[in-house]
Amino acid sequence: MTLLSVRDLTVKFKTRESSVTALDGISFDIARGERVGVVGESGAGKSITGFALMNLLSRPGYIDGGQILFEGQDVTKMTPKQVRAMRGNRMAMIFQDPMVTLNPVLTIGQQMIETLRAHRKLSKEEARQIALVKLKEVYIPSPEARLDQYPHELSGGMRQRIVIAIALLLDPQLIIADEPTTALDVTIQADIMDLLLEMCRSNMVGLMLITHDLGVVSQVTERTMVMYAGRIIESGRTRSIINDPQHPYTQGLINALPQQTPPGSRLKQIPGTMPTLSAMPQGCPFHPRCALATDECRAVMPPLTQYGEVQVACHEVQRLHRELAKMEAAQ
Amino acid sequence: MLQYTFRRTLAVLPTIICLIVICFFLMRLAPGGPFTSERPLPPAIMANVLERYGLDQPLHVQLWTYLKNIFFHFDFGPSFSQRDRDVNDIIAAGFPVTLTYGFWSAVFVLALGIPLGIIAALRQNSLWDYIMTGFAIFSQIFPNFVLAPLMVLTFTLAWGLLPGGGWNGGQWEYVIMPAVALGTSYLANVARITRSSLLEVLGAPYIRTARAKGLAERTILWRHALKPTLLPVISYMSPVFVYMITGSVFIDVFFSTGGIGQSFIDAAYTRDYSVILGLAILYSVLTFVLNLGVDLAYAAIDPKVRSGLK
Structure with missing residues (x-):
């Protein structure tokens, strides 16, 4: 059953003179509980796709056309209130660098509780209990103490676990993970990926994994889309893309x-570099x-x-x- | 936090003693003394006067007596130029005045500067933003010694709304112009710093996270963005608080408010050693207290600093 259906999504960036096209009419689907990898080199439009799905594009980027049907509703036509109700609730996002994606002046507990209370009528105590359960699920040791700690008191791996716990707080249908392990120590990368995979499997959560690590994609995802210069140029079952790329x-x-x-x-490499958006x-x-x-x-x-x-x-x-x-x- | 305050306070004592010693000798290096005048006093009277104020003693004895009086009796000595007044009296008379309009000036700067900066940042490149930027430039080219006369010309002489000087026990009409004249250029800077700081914070990854969690923009601004935004404002305000109190010399002279700035000028002209020293000590203690206050405010906002204090 289709969870997300993107059709002809076009994203542009306003420049001083005119605008450049960052996403050129891409279309794809994600089924419930399906894990999809998005690969490609930097600047191919992977992250932009993720942001567009969450309606998180900030100036000068904007959605120029197409539709994003998520659980039957078009994200591009939602009111700000509907968008807020969806974000972090039905569709959650995990960002790249956990050292900077958590607010340094708020405790872990505050950042988790506010998310819960933004979407559900809960007392602080009830929200705290749910946060505790989620921290346990992502294998955070002594979760009770963590709730009152600030991000700078925790290691990078621990912070990314917390970011994942925050994304899972409201049992979303889709998680968009934008290079969730790129900023982490190599030894922790595998742990975090295993955790993400386990969480998605056990909760039947759809995952859109944005990465340039093909190894990770082949481990975690069922389907893969390869992006180049704002377009999807190849997409299919991960196994066939890895074993028999076209x-x-x-x-x-x-x-x-x-x-x-x-x-x-x-090492072999592809000669040249990807064209810039303004000189396609x-x-x-x-x-x-x-x-x-x-x-x-x-x-x-x-x-x-x-x-x-x-x-x-x-x-x-x-x-x-x-x-x-x-x-x-x-x- | 308490322990930190205590440690800082202890550490400041040697600093202040050094400062007293340096000021003490620097002043004696300056030509002239409190009793030199166009018409020299007869030597007998001069000797009498010098003896009365202890100026006939060798310098190190004078310094020792001075330090002893301060630390054991909290007595900053008699004024050399104003008969029957001692430094404690002069400070007690002038400091509350300076502190009063200095305080209201700081309130004026923060209560207006921060909201102005926030509005300008939220409505970036709008009319509000341009007005704010224009105002910031305007107040840079009108420092307090230009602004004060302009204000008197307008509000006192032309419109007759506010008194052009005096203190009158600190009634609000008398406080307004000194406080505004003193604060305006700082206000513009605070607004400017708040604006750029908020713009930077709003672009931070953790603000994007807050949006991705589905929080309302209002919550994001007040809960997530405001505290980090204020950090650079606080570090800017740290020396400004001190400037406001010490920079009040001009305000005191121009508005005849009778604050310690006036006493400082008078004392410098008459080589009133004890008053100059007393005020220098007051300013340095004030600098210390305000800096400590700012550091504590910083710690209150930034948990990283807070855990560094432990």
Whole structure:
């Protein structure tokens, strides 16, 4: 059953002269309890997508078109009051750096209790009890004492657990996790990911995991979307995307993984850099870096097309499939 | 917190003793003395006078006596230029005046500056914001010694609304102009600092978190943004409180309010050693007390500082 359905979502950023397009009409669905990974390099529009879903884009960014149907309601058409009622309640977000995402002048307890009381009629004591339960769920040692502590008294890993506990407070249907482990120590990253996965599984919570770590994506998610320059260029089951990437960009990403390179030799990389929003090339945005680019790629943007279980936006893939079909027909 | 206050207070004592010693010798280095005048006194009378005030003793003995009197009798000595008044009297007469309009000036600065800054930040690039910025620039080019005469010209001479000087026991009509003239340029700075601080705080990741939790904008502003916003305002105000009290010299002279600023000027002209020293000590103790107050306010807001105090 569909929990979230995004159609032709376009996000623009106002600049002094005109505006640049950060998200160019992306569409995707997330089912109830489904875990979806969003990968791509910095600036591809992953975080923007997350913010747009929460209606958290701040000036100069704005939603220019499309719809975001969440539990049947269009987020882009909600009143500020409806948006507030949704945020942190039905849809929660976990941010990147737990060192700066908790308010330094409020105690952990205050920050948890206010969230509960913003959405439910609870006494402070009742809210405190719920907060305690959630802290226990995310394996915070001596939770009672933590409630009265300030963020600076806790370690980064502990803070991110608390951020996760806050996100889970009101049993949301969807959690958007924006690089939840990037700012953490490598040794803690795996713990936090395991925790997030466990929480989503046991509570049947949908997860949109924004990351550039393909290893994490393959561990945690069922489906993956690859983004490039504000577009989804490949999407499908995580296993098939990791094992059999179709788009040259996704192939490049997978080949760039250190595991794909024999020890001692140079790591593979995709040549060039992603185009900036203000200087988007004609046609496929990836063509300047693509070894397979043809004149068609330089002129026409390839549409996201369904091939079996995956969707790919690439002329080359389209050609291959056309030839395959021809060969099958000839046989 | 109490222990911290106590420690700080203890630490300030040696500082003040150093300050007394330095001031004591610096003053004696200045040419002239309290009893030098155009027409020199006959030597016999001069000797008499010097003996009466203990100025015939060697310097180190004078210093020792002075320190002893302060620490054991809380007596800052007699005034050398005003007959039958001692320093304690002069401070007791002038300090309440300075403190009164200094206090109202601080109230004026904070009670108006912070809300102005908040409004300007919330309505960034609006008319309000421009008015506030314009006002900030305006008050920079009109420091108190320009503003005070302008105010007297307007409110006293042209409109006859407020008295142009005097104190009259600190009635409100007499307090307004000194307090406003003293505070206006600080008010503009406070508004400016509040504005930029709030803008910065509103862009902080933890404010985004607060929004993502579904809190109302009002809650976000008052609960999440205000305290961190005030931190730079507090550190700015720390020296300002002291400037307000010490910078009152001009206000005292211009409005004839009779505060200690006036006494300071008079004492400097007449080389009234004991009054100068007494006021210097008063100012330094005041500086200490206000700085301590600001540090405690800082600790009250910022838990990180608070845990550092323990």
